[in-house]
Amino acid sequence: MGVVYLELKRRIKLKDEKFGVVVFDTETEKVFVTNQVGKEIINKIKEGKSIDQIIEELSNEYEGEKEQIRNDVYEFIDQLKKMDLLKE
Amino acid sequence: MQIDIQNLDSPLFIAWHITNRCNLECIHCLWKSSPTGAFPGELTKEEAINFAKVLVDHSVPYVAISGGEPLLHPAFWEVAEIIRSHDVELKIETNGQLISKSVAKRLAELDLRSIQISVDGYTPETYTKMRPGASFEKTINAIKYLIEEGANVEIVFVPAKFNIHEAEKLIDFAAELGVKVFETGKTMYLGRAVDYWDIIGLTDEEYEEYKKMLERKAKQYEGKMRVLYYPFDIIEEMQVMYRHPPASPLVLAHGKVKLIGSIPYVVADIRKHSFEEMWERYKKGWKHPKVAEWVESVKSNPKLLAKANDLVELDLS
Numbered sequence: 001m002g003v004v005y006l007e008l009k010r011r012i013k014l015k016d017e018k019f020g021v022v023v024f025d026t027e028t029e030k031v032f033v034t035n036q037v038g039k040e041i042i043n044k045i046k047e048g049k050s051i052d053q054i055i056e057e058l059s060n061e062y063e064g065e066k067e068q069i070r071n072d073v074y075e076f077i078d079q080l081k082k083m084d085l086l087k088e
Numbered sequence: 089m090q091i092d093i094q095n096l097d098s099p100l101f102i103a104w105h106i107t108n109r110c111n112l113e114c115i116h117c118l119w120k121s122s123p124t125g126a127f128p129g130e131l132t133k134e135e136a137i138n139f140a141k142v143l144v145d146h147s148v149p150y151v152a153i154s155g156g157e158p159l160l161h162p163a164f165w166e167v168a169e170i171i172r173s174h175d176v177e178l179k180i181e182t183n184g185q186l187i188s189k190s191v192a193k194r195l196a197e198l199d200l201r202s203i204q205i206s207v208d209g210y211t212p213e214t215y216t217k218m219r220p221g222a223s224f225e226k227t228i229n230a231i232k233y234l235i236e237e238g239a240n241v242e243i244v245f246v247p248a249k250f251n252i253h254e255a256e257k258l259i260d261f262a263a264e265l266g267v268k269v270f271e272t273g274k275t276m277y278l279g280r281a282v283d284y285w286d287i288i289g290l291t292d293e294e295y296e297e298y299k300k301m302l303e304r305k306a307k308q309y310e311g312k313m314r315v316l317y318y319p320f321d322i323i324e325e326m327q328v329m330y331r332h333p334p335a336s337p338l339v340l341a342h343g344k345v346k347l348i349g350s351i352p353y354v355v356a357d358i359r360k361h362s363f364e365e366m367w368e369r370y371k372k373g374w375k376h377p378k379v380a381e382w383v384e385s386v387k388s389n390p391k392l393l394a395k396a397n398d399l400v401e402l403d404l405s
């Protein structure tokens with residue numbers, strides 16, 4: 001598998017709240033809540049970083065097994081897919 | 089997913105009814121808008137611009153501007169430009185009558201989340217029955233110009249006894265034109281629609297048929313155009329929203345803030361309250377016993393809805 005890049009739908013807004021980060025797809029007017037790491041992943045996707053690059057950067061920033069971080073990132077990406085927030 | 093608004097520091101969405109003045113006088117208009125229908129004391133150009141600045145300063149993610157006809161408001165362009173230059177998503181609801189080629193270009197340049205155009209018929213005769221004096225041709229041209237300029241166009245179709253048979257043809261036409269979303273739902277028993285209910289109101293059976301047709305069309309145009317049917321009538325919507333209040337205050341042209349259109353209570357006034365106060369009052373408003381009472385009474389007596397536009401200040405002290 002080559003380098004994988006993701007693209008987010010265009011009209012997605014993030015909003016910090018006390019309880020987490022609200023992800024608001026203004027196109028479908030649907031919301032879900034994530035945490036600061038989720039927000040970071042979304043921002044890195046927006047910056048055009050590949051999945052591997054995102055995993056690498058998060059591993060440098062946060063403690064923990066790289067494998068675990070990889071799983072978490074993929075899990076979050078699955079969630080984005082389920083919420084239909086990624087472009088095909 | 090539902091978010092409990094009581095936990096939110098600020099709203100996710102502002103529905104801004106920027107003027108009640110309109111170049112049309114539609115028979116179904118929930119606001120009874122008309123050329124002379126401006127509310128007394130509507131926000132001036134300067135006040136509207138200031139409010140747009142307040143919205144972007146508070147990082148509201150998404151704003152929808154409606155009316156009346158928003159393009160008639162003297163601050164329309166400045167407001168839209170302020171909102172978009174701060175990367176706040178913006179939807180404009182319009183009848184399209186004023187959208188010439190050059191206006192379409194200017195709107196497209198704003199890179200709007202969407203521009204929603206009302207088309208309540210597939211023929212000029214039917215369309216003008218709902219929208220007397222309007223030009224069907226102008227509206228269709230508006231859609232064409234906007235799409236040529238690359239704008240995201242949505243069509244809203246409000247069903248009535250005399251236009252529902254044209255909905256399917258309009259959907260096909262919309263898809264052909266490159267419209268992104270075709271949206272419809274149950275017509276609200278509110279405003280001028282109340283006076284014309286005998287020629288507007290559809291039966292449950294008619295709505296069921298309509299829904300089936302829409303489901304078929306949604307499948308047909310999957311991936312090309314979304315065909316959406318808003319699933320609630322105005323009373324069901326009120327109950328759903330009462331249980332899960334939306335994070336979206338409704339700001340009226342004179343600055344008074346309501347919970348939603350179908351509840352008469354005013355919870356704040358942007359001339360008197362700061363944005364933070366407005367939001368706190370909005371949240372408090374949803375929990376006020378009078379609101380619960382209204383929702384209950386309308387359930388047993390839907391005709392009461394006709395009074396939802398008679399604003400009543402809610403005592404939130």
Ligand SMILES: C[S@@+](CC[C@H](N)C(=O)[O-])C[C@H]1O[C@@H](n2cnc3c(N)ncnc32)[C@H](O)[C@@H]1O
Nearest residue numbers: 116117118155156181182183206244275276281
């Ligand atoms: C009030 S208008 C304001 C914007 C603009 N003047 C227009 O005609 O689109 C916004 C939308 O509400 C719809 N509308 C008006 N009265 C309604 C009613 N009684 N029930 C459902 N929708 C209604 C209109 O058809 C239009 O699509």
